[in-house]
Amino acid sequence: METSKRFNVRTSPCMRLAAVCVLLLMPAMVCAQDAADQQAADIDVPPLAPPSNVRIEIPPNNDGTQLKVFWNLSPDDRPGEPGHRVKEYRIERADAAIGEFASVGNPQPSTVMEFHDRKLPRGVSYVYRIIAVAEDGARSQPAMSDAAGVRPTIHLFDTRRAWFLPLTLLVCFWIVYFVYLARKGVQLKIRKIAGLEAVDEAVGRATEMGRPILFVPGIQDMNQIQTVAGITILAHIGRTAAEYDAKIEVPTSRSLVMTAARETLESAYLAAGRPDAYHDDMSYYVTDEQFGYVAYLTGYMVRQKPAACFYLGAFFAESLMLAETGNSIGAIQVAGTAEPAQLPFFVAACDYTLIGEEFFAASAYLSGEPEQLGTLKGQDAGKIIGAILLVIGCALATAASVTGSEQLAAATNYLRFNVLGSE
Amino acid sequence: MKRTIPLFIAAVAGYVMVIAIFVPRLTDWREDAELWFNILAAVAFVLGGASILGMHLKRVSDRRAGWGYSLVTLGAFLTTLIVGLLKVGVPPSPDHPTVAWSGAYETEGGVFKWIFDNSILPITATMFAMLAFYVASAAFRAFRAKNLEAGLLLGTAFIILLGRSYAGTMLTGWYADAYPRLTLPGLTDIIMGVFNTAGQRAIMIGIALGVVATSLKILLGIDRSYLGGRGS
Numbered sequence: 001m002e003t004s005k006r007f008n009v010r011t012s013p014c015m016r017l018a019a020v021c022v023l024l025l026m027p028a029m030v031c032a033q034d035a036a037d038q039q040a041a042d043i044d045v046p047p048l049a050p051p052s053n054v055r056i057e058i059p060p061n062n063d064g065t066q067l068k069v070f071w072n073l074s075p076d077d078r079p080g081e082p083g084h085r086v087k088e089y090r091i092e093r094a095d096a097a098i099g100e101f102a103s104v105g106n107p108q109p110s111t112v113m114e115f116h117d118r119k120l121p122r123g124v125s126y127v128y129r130i131i132a133v134a135e136d137g138a139r140s141q142p143a144m145s146d147a148a149g150v151r152p153t154i155h156l157f158d159t160r161r162a163w164f165l166p167l168t169l170l171v172c173f174w175i176v177y178f179v180y181l182a183r184k185g186v187q188l189k190i191r192k193i194a195g196l197e198a199v200d201e202a203v204g205r206a207t208e209m210g211r212p213i214l215f216v217p218g219i220q221d222m223n224q225i226q227t228v229a230g231i232t233i234l235a236h237i238g239r240t241a242a243e244y245d246a247k248i249e250v251p252t253s254r255s256l257v258m259t260a261a262r263e264t265l266e267s268a269y270l271a272a273g274r275p276d277a278y279h280d281d282m283s284y285y286v287t288d289e290q291f292g293y294v295a296y297l298t299g300y301m302v303r304q305k306p307a308a309c310f311y312l313g314a315f316f317a318e319s320l321m322l323a324e325t326g327n328s329i330g331a332i333q334v335a336g337t338a339e340p341a342q343l344p345f346f347v348a349a350c351d352y353t354l355i356g357e358e359f360f361a362a363s364a365y366l367s368g369e370p371e372q373l374g375t376l377k378g379q380d381a382g383k384i385i386g387a388i389l390l391v392i393g394c395a396l397a398t399a400a401s402v403t404g405s406e407q408l409a410a411a412t413n414y415l416r417f418n419v420l421g422s423e
Numbered sequence: 424m425k426r427t428i429p430l431f432i433a434a435v436a437g438y439v440m441v442i443a444i445f446v447p448r449l450t451d452w453r454e455d456a457e458l459w460f461n462i463l464a465a466v467a468f469v470l471g472g473a474s475i476l477g478m479h480l481k482r483v484s485d486r487r488a489g490w491g492y493s494l495v496t497l498g499a500f501l502t503t504l505i506v507g508l509l510k511v512g513v514p515p516s517p518d519h520p521t522v523a524w525s526g527a528y529e530t531e532g533g534v535f536k537w538i539f540d541n542s543i544l545p546i547t548a549t550m551f552a553m554l555a556f557y558v559a560s561a562a563f564r565a566f567r568a569k570n571l572e573a574g575l576l577l578g579t580a581f582i583i584l585l586g587r588s589y590a591g592t593m594l595t596g597w598y599a600d601a602y603p604r605l606t607l608p609g610l611t612d613i614i615m616g617v618f619n620t621a622g623q624r625a626i627m628i629g630i631a632l633g634v635v636a637t638s639l640k641i642l643l644g645i646d647r648s649y650l651g652g653r654g655s
Binding site for chain 2 (some may be wrong): 154356
């Protein structure tokens with residue numbers, strides 16, 4: 001009882017009325033205070049100064065989809081000095097004819113003074129505006145480029161590839177020249193490639209054992225040159241299999257590759273005089289999913305135990321899984337790919353591996369046609385050009401390092417980035 | 424005609440691709456050619472689907488060995504196809520909340536997405552994880568010191584394996600300040616940066632020339648075996 005009395009404060013009606021009034025007015029007072037504070041802040045902090053001198057330039061070697069925007073920094077953009085406020089610049093672009101701006105980027109740090117706008121729709125004139133943005137989110141007035149806008153022009157020739165073009169033409173010339181020589185009947189000597197010599201042996205072994213031949217054309221589509229190279233080798237293997245009456249299976253991870261493989265096998269069986277032995281089920285689609293494809297192939301190998309396995313195409317992480325499974329079932333294995341990272345796996349687990357250029361040479365080698373062999377000799381000419389450039393580069397780099405000469409260093413860099421690169 | 428038209432299409436598309444590398448004006452053509460390929464590949468999916476159905480239905484009907492697997496494959500294929508096409512469980516797109524089927528088939532909450540997350544992803548991860556065991560068995564066979572070359576390979580692999588792990592730093596860290604290049608990580612860097620890079624580049628040069636020669640053979644029609652023909 002005493003405790004409750006102690007907290008029982010008696011108040012008069014006037015006091016209660018005053019308290020209610022204060023409570024009712026409090027929100028309005030708070031809002032008024034906020035507004036006053038904001039006004040004070042507005043007075044204290046001047047608006048963010050905009051950047052200036054916005055220019056648009058058309059970059060060289062343009063395909064009509066690129067523009068570069070330059071600007072001068074905002075006066076409030078002074079990193080490391082008092083008064084620095086700019087965090088970044090917001091770049092906005094609009095079709096000059098329509099004028100609806102949309103953000104296209106905000107390069108950081110703030111001291112960046114240019115923006116490379118790529119993948120623009122062609123045939124349109126563009127205007128840009130740049131807005132400085134402060135740490136607290138405050139924005140400057142936009143700085144506009146010329147209102148007429150700039151349309152990216154399409155250049156006729158990519159000058160970055162000025163050296164690449166003659167080098168490519170030179171290699172092509174030598175290839176065509178050797179094809180011409182081969183057509184004229186000149187004998188061309190080609191070294192033996194053990195992996196390709198083993199193809200007939202592998203097919204023969206499968207025939208003797210009465211087991212199937214497995215051909216895997218990689219996991220990429222027909223737009224990849226490695227897949228095309230693999231399919232060209234399939235033509236030879238298919239023909240040999242048809243002649244030996246061996247069973248061949250070509251599971252593919254792409255539908256287009258399946259179609260191409262069927263066409264190739266059909267022609268191969270026809271060329272071998274065994275069109276009756278061909279059927280569409282020799283090549284079939286499994287899945288595009290990389291490891292789903294691997295699961296099917298490894299399962300097939302373990303169940304069917306093919307006597308010969310060919311892995312010729314583009315391979316990635318699945319290379320070792322396939323080759324190791326093939327090794328475990330005792331199949332004779334021939335692999336070929338142009339993926340340098342996968343070559344060690346194939347070398348470790350396969351009987352024969354076609355390394356890089358050997359893989360691309362396989363079709364010509366197996367066909368034995370003089371014209372195709374001519375392309376191999378043409379490649380050799382390309383290697384000589386490459387070797388000459390390599391020796392010049394090594395000599396220049398070594399001389400530049402030993403003498404410290406800036407001219408030699410510049411010459412080395414020119415060779416690296418202009419002749420062999422694309423800068 | 425069956426060979427000539429595909430050969431003509433391949434040659435035209437190939438030449439456009441090559442020339443567009445040097446002539447920016449032809450970039451549009453190159454992009455169009457790439458687009459056509461994508462359309463072709465998409466249409467070919469129908470052929471792929473038909474191939475799967477035909478092959479596995481035949482296996483089941485013939486009661487061939489392992490026909491049970493084919494049944495599972497058919498069930499999974501048809502379920503995923505129907506669920507994906509009908510967008511079962513897919514909520515409408517926020518942009519068009521009143522329009523049925525407006526959501527993307529892989530949207531969170533849809534059955535297709537659920538199947539992908541709870542079936543495809545773990546199975547794929549399991550397959551990929553098995554790679555470690557394949558690497559171990561391949562390494563065991565490759566690194567047997569049968570002759571001098573195999574011995575060198577074994578020694579190099581030993582340095583790289585140790586140099587790439589913390590053990591390399593632990594074993595040779597005590598003289599790292601005096602001879603940083605002679606530590607296992609230092610030797611690893613030299614092997615990878617000099618010998619390995621040199622070998623890789625030599626292979627790459629050969630590959631590049633091989634690609635040029637193969638492309639030319641196709642563009643000039645010298646090699647038509649990819650179309651089912653023999654040669655020129």
